[in-house]
Amino acid sequence: MTSLGVSNLCKSYGALKVTDDVSLSVESGELHAIIGPNGAGKTTLISQLSGQLNCDSGSVFIGDRDISRLTMPQRVKLGLARSFQITSILPGFTALENVALAVQAREGSSFRFFGNVADEAPLNTAAMTALREAGLDHRAQVLARSLSHGEHRRLELAIALATQPKVLLLDEPLAGVGGEDAESFVENLQKLKGRFTMVLIEHDMEAVFALADRVSVLVYGRIIATGTPEAIRNDPEVRAAYLGEEEELV
Ligand SMILES: Nc1ncnc2c1ncn2[C@@H]1O[C@H](COP(=O)(O)OP(=O)(O)OP(=O)(O)O)[C@@H](O)[C@H]1O
Numbered sequence: 001m002t003s004l005g006v007s008n009l010c011k012s013y014g015a016l017k018v019t020d021d022v023s024l025s026v027e028s029g030e031l032h033a034i035i036g037p038n039g040a041g042k043t044t045l046i047s048q049l050s051g052q053l054n055c056d057s058g059s060v061f062i063g064d065r066d067i068s069r070l071t072m073p074q075r076v077k078l079g080l081a082r083s084f085q086i087t088s089i090l091p092g093f094t095a096l097e098n099v100a101l102a103v104q105a106r107e108g109s110s111f112r113f114f115g116n117v118a119d120e121a122p123l124n125t126a127a128m129t130a131l132r133e134a135g136l137d138h139r140a141q142v143l144a145r146s147l148s149h150g151e152h153r154r155l156e157l158a159i160a161l162a163t164q165p166k167v168l169l170l171d172e173p174l175a176g177v178g179g180e181d182a183e184s185f186v187e188n189l190q191k192l193k194g195r196f197t198m199v200l201i202e203h204d205m206e207a208v209f210a211l212a213d214r215v216s217v218l219v220y221g222r223i224i225a226t227g228t229p230e231a232i233r234n235d236p237e238v239r240a241a242y243l244g245e246e247e248e249l250v
Contacts (some may be wrong), residue, residue: 004049004080004197005165009058011044018044019055020221026167031198033191033208033211035216035232035241037241042201045218046169049199050082051075062167079166079196083156083173091145095155098144099127102212127162134158135188150181157188157196186210207234217241226244234241 011019014179018041026032034042036102047053048210049060053074059068067075089098103126117148131137134157137149153173160168173189174182186207192198193211206234207230219241225232232238 003030003061003063003180004199005059005061006049007059007061009045009048010056011041011048011053012056017221019048019058022058022218022221022223024216024226026199027213028197029194030228031193031211032212033199033200033202033209033212033215035202035215037207041221042169042217042218044221046082046171046199046201050080050169052082054104064203070141075127076163078171079164080095081160081163081165081167082169082171082228083206089144089152089155089159092143094141094143095131095147095158096124096127096140097142098155099130099158100124102159103127106163107204119175130158130161131155133161133192150177153177154188161192163242165196167191167199170193170202172201172203173242174202174207182207 004024006022006024007020010017034045036042047164048055051067051070051074055068056104059064061067062080064077065078067078067080069235071079079209090101100120100123103123117196117218128137129142131140134154136151136154138160139151143150144155153176157173166230169181170189177185180206182204189211198206200211214226215232216223217232218224224241225233225235225238
């Protein structure tokens with residue numbers, strides 16, 4: 001397992017400081033949630049961790065390796081996976097095939113589409129494992145275009161799992177997923193806890209407090225508090241930051 005470190009990260013758009021001297025230390029195997037009001041800079045922060053966006057200054061570490069100047073593919077190779085906003089699902093392929101392609105990419109074998117799926121037994125076994133962990137194995141043979149929104153999110157998780165991440169960045173996995181589906185998705189994520197390091201951005205506070213080992217609160221690009229879910233829930237400054245927001249600290 002690998003830890004993730006962030007040191008004095010800064011990013012501005014013109015005069016707007018979107019990431020303002022952010023430092024963070026996520027322990028090996030920890031699930032660390034980042035919460036904050038709309039526009040606080042959560043997605044921008046995750047994009048800098050994944051390498052989709054360059055920081056203006058500061059550093060990102062996987063273990064003791066400084067990855068700040070690496071491209072996103074280089075970071076993926078080191079085990080840093082981002083799920084949800086970057087995944088491109090191929091709608092005309094089955095759930096299984098989509099995940100098998102991710103397994104194939106991980107293994108670095110040449111990119112080939114599926115002539116005869118039966119010939120791809122090792123790929124399919126690995127892909128089925130990822131689908132099972134994401135709670136989608138029963139839909140393995142369904143074309144991605146026929147999956148529901150919630151099932152898409154599970155497929156995206158399965159694709160991220162197929163890369164065998166050491167650090168997994170989860171960007172609003174529950175967005176648009178409701179009710180029982182959200183509950184069962186949280187259970188799937190719960191089962192993954194401890195296997196690798198996870199950073200979770202999520203507006204669903206019930207999910208955050210059920211899943212996180214620690215929570216950091218981002219407001220106007222700055223981390224105003226980091227602590228256990230219990231400590232964060234009772235922090236007056238955090239509660240003040242959420243006043244007027246539709247999401248409540250449960
Ligand atoms: N490419 C860009 N150019 C200019 N401003 C940007 C750009 N990307 C983001 N911003 C601004 O940076 C701020 C932070 O945006 P970001 O999407 O990171 O916030 P967030 O916390 O993820 O919000 P939400 O919870 O609504 O998804 C916002 O004010 C946004 O308008």
